[in-house]
Structures are given as C-alpha cells and as structure tokens.
Amino acid sequence: MGDLAKNQSITQAAVTGIVDKLQELGLAQREPSKTDKRKVRAAITEKGDERVDAGIRLYKTFVEKATRRLSLRDMNSVLKVLDEMLNAADT
Secondary structure (H helix, E strand, O other): OHHHHHHHOOOHHHHHHHHHHHHHOOOEEEEEOOOOOOOEEEEEOHHHHHHHHHHHHHHHHHHHHHHOOOOHHHHHHHHHHHHHHHHHHHO
C-alpha cells in the first residue's frame, strides 16, 4: 500500500485509514503480495466493483442531463475549459 500512498501523494497512514474504512464497508480487502511477503495490496471486492459501476452510470447520466441543452459552441467551450484544468493539474 506504500506504492498507493506514493502514487496519490498522501501518507501511508492516510491510505491505511482509507483502506480500513473501505474494508469495513465491504468495498475492498487486503491481500498479501504474491511476490513480497512484507507487502500487502488493497483489492476491490465484488461489492466495491458494483459501487464503482453504479457511480460511473450516475456520472454519465449527470453529464448527459447537464449538457443536453448546450449548443455545439457551448459544449466546445466547456471542453476547452476542462482541457485547461487538466493541463493545469498536471503541472
């Protein structure tokens, strides 16, 4: 889980707390590493996978409803702003 902490730029203690809560909710589980017995990896459970799928469906529905009435010009403006935000976040 140290790699997860590093990739997300948060402390290992924060990752442990998050995984603890996800495990409590039945959304994730800890599994020993197959290659390094000192390491533990967090894995999504079937219930967690179902929640992710539900979240993606909800997000898609929201985007569809939120953009339904936008003109092509307005949609292009939104996409341009989102692109700029993504580029800013990468720096």
